[in-house]
Amino acid sequence: MNKIVREKIPLVHCITNYVTVNDVANAILAVGGSPIMADDIHEVEEITAISSALVINIGTLNERTAASMFAAASTANKKNVPIILDPVGAGVSSLRNKITERLLKNFKLAAIRGNLSEIAFCAGKNSSTRGVDSNDSDKKFSAAEIAKIVAEKYSCIAIITGAVDTITDGKNFAQIKNGVAEMGKITGTGCMLSGILGAYIGACEDKFSAAVSAVASMGIAGEISFEKYSEVGTGSLHIGIIDALSKIDDEIISARGKIFYED
């Protein structure tokens, strides 16, 4: 799948938070895509219209950018541009909840990616999230159950990342056991993955397999970087993830991917 991304160089329009935006752009470039960040309502429709995917990340949303997200999402649906939603911090504030609900209700999404709490919120299973870099504490439903609910409710690919990543479109189901816990000590690994999902899903016909490859790419990049930099620190771990993404290919994904499919 990565080969297709590198050949097609999909343009990925991101309306994303200003905390991790540089990493998201560099991660998309690293796996072979071409990022464009734009959030003014007077240009988002034009830009989504020429893009291969639209990534909406509500990490530092405000009223101005929320309106732009709706306008871009509307264009994306009209033009069949796949939308990837990253509901950062859904469950943490009424604003984030409201915007997430409006996006879920009004638009056809290709994929939704978040941690267990965020996707549990999308499933209508309220849970408490403690910050955007928190560990998940909602254990009432398993990740597999939550993902299935979301995939079926919104006819999309649901992706829950954590110690084990869960991916399902309602029919197909995969779990990925790549990645290291220390990735949680760097802000933006989730945001980067959502950007990468835009590149893979934007480039590939088989959206489920594309999502699996994207998630595996990120986990493997984390492992490779951790092998090199665990003793050095999280600054180098961060840079090493971009390094590894820029060298990723389908051979590495095949060799290192710990991907488990289920019927």
Add this chain to the structure above:
Amino acid sequence: MNKIVREKIPLVHCITNYVTVNDVANAILAVGGSPIMADDIHEVEEITAISSALVINIGTLNERTAASMFAAASTANKKNVPIILDPVGAGVSSLRNKITERLLKNFKLAAIRGNLSEIAFCAGKNSSTRGVDSNDSDKKFSAAEIAKIVAEKYSCIAIITGAVDTITDGKNFAQIKNGVAEMGKITGTGCMLSGILGAYIGACEDKFSAAVSAVASMGIAGEISFEKYSEVGTGSLHIGIIDALSKIDDEIISARGKIFYED
């Protein structure tokens, strides 16, 4: 003190500038905290209310985010969430002066951190600041005198960073001689420190000692990185600071801290 931060994992709400926000988030994670960046007026109150500290940094403020700062600060005072103010560029523009004055006048602050010019402005001792990464040129009052004025005037911890860092709450007084001049060649070392102060002050009961540990952590991290990367350049020096922060602990602070207390 660092051990307490790593145990409590304080949630630190930052309303901060978009120049250095990624570094601030990664620095907070590195020392053991959990950052959340949010600046829309419709969610800042909810987020401050669940946080252990609120960091307000006026580096790229605008009218929208200034209003959010006031709303968040008001909630912080009601909920006894300590506020750390970083008055970036106070003295440089009327807007920054006005917002800084309103924050100083209307809210109880736990700590104020800046360079000599910025804190001199807070002391009501006008001085000329030349850019946010400038060296201090106001030599009319010593840093110790300025810090004491601010600490007493606002009943807070005043922190002036420079070649020697000065910290006082009006009763206790410390100077820290860690750090290297080359840290001034990287944007954001001050902003990162303000974020780290949020983590330490948010987690620890003894706020003065927490501030001392936070300031020492940053200086020591700068030294460790400089020992490794002085010949390489400021890009690596920048990453090395995050690396060192992620490995900091109370033993390193004890061993390397050049902290001088005075009565």
Add this chain to the structure above:
Amino acid sequence: MNKIVREKIPLVHCITNYVTVNDVANAILAVGGSPIMADDIHEVEEITAISSALVINIGTLNERTAASMFAAASTANKKNVPIILDPVGAGVSSLRNKITERLLKNFKLAAIRGNLSEIAFCAGKNSSTRGVDSNDSDKKFSAAEIAKIVAEKYSCIAIITGAVDTITDGKNFAQIKNGVAEMGKITGTGCMLSGILGAYIGACEDKFSAAVSAVASMGIAGEISFEKYSEVGTGSLHIGIIDALSKIDDEIISARGKIFYED
């Protein structure tokens, strides 16, 4: 020229996009300047007035920041502060086109820097740009021809960056063959260069030679980093560029610069 930058430490006011703003600030610091990022309309005039250069980058512009760009540019013209325009994505959306045209029409610019498509747009030679990190596809006019049109039409220095960089003020003409293609796999090398141009042009009397030195500095930094990190990946390549910029001097530029002048 770099020696002059390091001696004068020009204050460079940037109204720039939030994707690459941290790199722009660090790149300006690395070559010897002092960056200040500010975009609120209530302070940009004061800040431009005390600056040595104003860098306007429309990468993630919105209506609020566009108004600030006009206010700052107006002050810059009154105070003879040189303006560097980086029309990121000109040609991609009506908004970017309109703002670019207003900046070109209403203000005296010292320099305009972009890729071939962006500068072709400024020349009134419409071309299709595919994303902000795209390769140039408009081959109707050569870069030399487009640069000459822009330099003469706006009485400014026109800089087109690509495999070969083209610089002209209408009278003098230079091409620079430094740099590596892999710089296109990192977001922000163009933005960083525009920031560096602000530092060089702000510090030096001979604006054309300053622009040539700035462009050569960036290309050489890319080469030095690539020699070190080509096998490692684009995360390290990115950091290595800042490293190399922080060590650049006129000797390195003389020794490694592939600068070709023409009459």
